[in-house]
Amino acid sequence: MGIKLSRHARNNMRLYGILEAEISESIQNPDHREKEGEKIVVLRSFRRRFYGFPLKVVCRKEGNEFFIITAYPLKKSYRRKI
Numbered sequence: 270m271g272i273k274l275s276r277h278a279r280n281n282m283r284l285y286g287i288l289e290a291e292i293s294e295s296i297q298n299p300d301h302r303e304k305e306g307e308k309i310v311v312l313r314s315f316r317r318r319f320y321g322f323p324l325k326v327v328c329r330k331e332g333n334e335f336f337i338i339t340a341y342p343l344k345k346s347y348r349r350k351i
Contacts, residue, residue, distance in 0.1 A: 270297070271334035278337040285342055287324065291315060292340050295326045308338065 272293060274282070281287065295313035300323065303310045307329050314323045319342035327338045 272296075272337060273331070273334050274337045275339070278340050281339055281341050285319070285340075287340055287342075291318070291324060292326055292337060295324055295340075296328065296335055309335075312343070 270293070272289065274289075278292075282289070282292075291313075295311050296309075299311035299313050301312040309328050309330065311326045311328075312323045313326070314321070318324075322342045322344070324340065325343050326340045328335045329338065330336075
């Protein structure tokens with residue numbers, strides 16, 4: 270499985286300290302997955318990361334690769350929806 274990152278996703282990774290391995294793990298083993306048109310939205314919680322909030326990754330599948338549109342930890346108000 271390959272991963273391509275958008276510029277926006279790379280900026281968010283730098284801002285929030287997200288590792289590419291965390292994005293890959295979120296896609297492979299999500300806690301929650303939704304499909305919105307051609308976009309795939311996954312949520313994954315990591316212990317001791319992001320102050321306990323889940324990581325949200327929005328991507329789309331392009332052949333054998335996932336194109337990551339954005340990735341960021343969810344805010345407190347969204348945490349209850351999981």
